[in-house]
Amino acid sequence: MSAVIEGHHDDHHHGPAKGITRWLYTTNHKDIGSLYLWFSFIMLFIGGAMAMVIRAELFEPGSQIVSPEFYNQMVTNHGLIMVFGVIMPAFVGLANWLIPMQIGAPDMALPRLNNLSFWILPAAFGVLLATFFMEGGAPNFGWTFYAPLSTEYAPPTVTYFIFAVHIMGASSIMGSINVITTILNMRAPGMTLMKMPLFVWSWLITAYLLIAVMPVLAGAVTMMLMDIHFGTSFFKAGGGGDPVLFQHIFWFFGHPEVYIMILPAFGIVSHIIETFSRKPIFGYDSMVYAIASIALLSFVVWAHHMFTVGMPIAGELFFMYSTMLIAIPTGVKVFNWLSTMFKGSLTFETPMLFAIAFVALFTIGGLSGLMLAIAPADFQYHDTYFVVAHFHYVLVPGALFSIIAAVYYWLPKWTGYMYDEFMGKTHFWLSFVSVNLTFFPMHFVGLAGMPRRIPDYAMQFADYNMIVSVGAFLFGLSQLLFLYVVLKAIFYGKKATGQVWEGAQGLEWTLDSPPAYHTFETPPNLEAGEAKG
Amino acid sequence: MSSIKKSVSKLFLATVGMFLFGFALVPIYDVFCEITGLNGKVTGPTFSEYEDIGNREIKITFTTTNNNGMPWFFDSDRSQMKVKTGEQNLMSYVFTNTTDKPMIAQAIPSVSPGKGAQYFHKTECFCFEQQYLEPGESISIPLKFVIDPDLPEDISSLALGYTLFDITKDQMTKQASN
Known part of the structure; x- marks a missing residue:
């Protein structure tokens, strides 16, 4: 662990790089946290706009604003974006900002992986949103994408959807590996597991859940891909498969997923x-x-x-x-x-x-x-x-x-x-x-x-x-x-103090507001009573 | 540093393991269905003979359904029969390709109530077999079955449903990818 801190020491005396490359190449947990949070904020408005279309259509009975086909695409993508594009990235962003500061670590354990796991996310949602402009339209089978609706009866863009889900899954898994590795190895001396702030605890457990179930989701969409393109029959009743099996696999992922959120x-x-x-x-x-x-x-x-x-x-x-x-x-x-x-x-x-x-x-x-x-x-x-x-x-x-x-x-x-x-x-x-x-x-x-x-x-x-x-x-x-x-x-905000809130406890409040670009390069001394879990 | 590497490799292995577990759920599910009779899944041909014939009379209903857009004629000889547990029975099904193209079809069975599925033994059947028919061709296929005398007392009737699927296109894809 000490090797990590020392190894980074040489390039730590300057601030962030300038321009767009600061954000493209950044390995700083604070920058990546901000990227995740802004990404999630943008997706909130995209997913929210879809919800507005849904509610406008349902304002009165009857069919008036959009076609039923487009309505289905709205419902599906509203769900997918809110779950995978808003709630999950926002929590990962908070984890990036807060976990190193709350446990007294200089950064996440795997900063380059951190950069990758963020930057593949816009790619995934780019692919998903691009399906709106393709023949057959965007996915229209609900965010739960039950087979055979998402296999035999799906629009041809389902393949792009599968690819997008694979990328989102890879992003979440890499993020989780990073979070667990950071929490297990980089806590300030004296911070035992049962002294960790509760946000860190909740993320440690969430990350384990993600590692357990995101690969199962990847397996489910891989089976769909094989059913659609390679003639297998995992979910195809005609070939001896079972559509109900899809629901079991999906919800084996899906229920832990709702607790992840x-x-x-x-x-x-x-x-x-x-x-x-x-x-x-x-x-x-x-x-x-x-x-x-x-x-x-x-x-x-x-x-x-x-x-x-x-x-x-x-x-x-x-x-x-x-x-x-x-x-x-x-x-x-x-x-x-x-x-x-x-x-x-x-x-x-x-x-x-x-x-x-x-x-x-x-x-x-x-x-x-x-x-x-x-x-x-x-x-x-x-x-x-x-x-x-x-x-x-x-x-x-x-x-x-x-x-x-x-x-x-x-x-x-x-x-x-x-x-x-x-x-x-x-x-x-x-x-x-x-x-x-x-x-x-x-x-x-x-x-x-x-x-x-x-x-x-x-x-x-x-x-x-x-x-x-x-x-x-x-x-x-x-x-x-x-x-x-x-x-x-x-x-235009007023300057905030380091403590910010009178009653706030925890290591992050011992830092300046805003904190320096690199913080806790030497771990804080918990025995001195600076912080409490 | 090495402790970080250790954590990462463990977590990476866990990820790969869970991906494989996702696929392992497929056979696990099949075994689970067989044991519990979930979804009325029926196993392939089995051979069973029983000595205690004629203890109980069970009503069997036969249903046939064509999946979406499957144009064949598909029906059983009779829609209902009463059988004795442990006795060998025979039923036959007629398949006719009513189109002007050669087609391949497959009939998928299901028994309800699901709990009774494991007591419905087919000694000779066409389940899970692909049926190729020339345009206008017709064929009659027998189904031999025995009802297990261990069938729970609360079940007095069983329904065997077959759904016929058009798998011509799938077979083409398979041959093409081979």
């Missing part, structure tokens, strides 16, 4: 709540064990996504109970967050508002998840807007709110400038109201039987859908305000 959020929210409660997190050890047990359980619950495929009763029961079991560690986490706030001296700056909204609204998404876990009831809920409401509640006011909270919380540290608190709060309240306006009524139309992924609906759902669409437009516009607040902070 929420575990880092748990870490972020823990830091923010302890800072603005001015109390250390309640039950640190149980937080770590809860994250680990959620991650382990995620491997044995996948078939709850496919209760209706015709499983034996024993299978339905197994997946129902194992799914419900996840509520226990998740409940522990929510309890700990509430207990941290209990009798704390609370203040409600923008990051804290987003964190509290996260706890409340993520819990709503968790509860509808419990309802969906009930196998007999799921036959009613399956493939309705109730499912759409459920996963948007955990992904938008869940994962996305945690990312926004993290940006508000650490932006002064990254840029050295404070954001405008009034505008931040305005952004919060607009987002909070509109996110509920968008997704809450979806529960009602879902329970009443409105199917998902269909560009038209029955007349009785018209009022609710109009409310949902209005909420969605408002939420979309609110995020432009977010962009404005971030840009205003960078260009």
Whole structure:
């Protein structure tokens, strides 16, 4: 380890290179973190624009704005971009910025791999978005790309889609190898595993999940490729294959994947709540064990996504109970967050508002998840807007709110400038109201039987859908305000102090704001009481 | 430095291992389906003879379906029969190529309820065999089967469904890539 630090020492006395090559060739964790975050921000607006098309089409019953074929492409690409292009890169960006600073390391363990894993991402999404301009149109089979819809009945561009997924997977796997190697080998002396900040813990476990399941996804799309082009029959019933097998493989990847998109959020929210409660997190050890047990359980619950495929009763029961079991560690986490706030001296700056909204609204998404876990009831809920409401509640006011909270919380540290608190709060309240306006009524139309992924609906759902669409437009516009607040902070913000927040604990707050281009070239001394996990 | 290398090589091996595991799920799934009868998957021809014939009477329903756009005529001789457990039975299926082109087809079986699949033994069948027919040609193929006397008490009827797939194009691709 010391060899790494010394080996880099010679070229460390100058700042970043100038011009575009700084970003193309950079191996600096802070630069790469910013690249990931900006990439994710851009993709948020692309994926968001697709959501706006969907909601415009669903504003009224009947078919008015786009063709059903294009609608399907919108639904598919909205899902793919938000999952693989927004939430995941944003978390990787946060990991890049924060993990080395939080564990007192000079950089990530594998800086060149880090550069590669970012720069193949724009290539992957370039390939995916280019399919819109090709014959047959973009992928239109839903983000879950069930065979045979994505094999026998897919547009010819499916091959580009498979290639894009391969690249995204490679990027995630390289990023995860980097994160694990950094955390295991480069912690400051004295920082034992159980003294690590919770964000670092949540990412360590997330990275293991990624390494376990992204290769399985790569296997699934490889099988699709072989079925389409090389005459194999993995999923082709005509050749003795089984389309249901695709769903099993996909969800073996897919369920851990949904936890990949929420575990880092748990870490972020823990830091923010302890800072603005001015109390250390309640039950640190149980937080770590809860994250680990959620991650382990995620491997044995996948078939709850496919209760209706015709499983034996024993299978339905197994997946129902194992799914419900996840509520226990998740409940522990929510309890700990509430207990941290209990009798704390609370203040409600923008990051804290987003964190509290996260706890409340993520819990709503968790509860509808419990309802969906009930196998007999799921036959009613399956493939309705109730499912759409459920996963948007955990992904938008869940994962996305945690990312926004993290940006508000650490932006002064990254840029050295404070954001405008009034505008931040305005952004919060607009987002909070509109996110509920968008997704809450979806529960009602879902329970009443409105199917998902269909560009038209029955007349009785018209009022609710109009409310949902209005909420969605408002939420979309609110995020432009977010962009404005971030840009205003960078260009016109007030200077921030190194500590930034009165109650903030952790190594990153011992640095200047903004931190030097290279930090912790000699590891900090934890015994001196500078930092605490 | 060496500890970093060690971590990376371990994680790289784990990645390769999980990629292979993804493919291993295919045979694992087949074995799992065979044991549990998931999806009504039926195994190929098996030979079984039973001594205790005639304990129970089971109603068997035969269904035939043509997959999307498959123009052949495809049907079983009878749509229903009552059989005794442990007894050898015979049913025959007619395939007619109604088009003016030679075609290759394949019929895929499925038994429901899925739980009963493993008790439906086919001693002679055309499952998983590719059928080539000239334009207008017709053929009748027999299916011999036995119902296992161990069939759970709560199952009094079984349905055997065949779906006929047009695999002419797939076979062409395969030959071309060979």
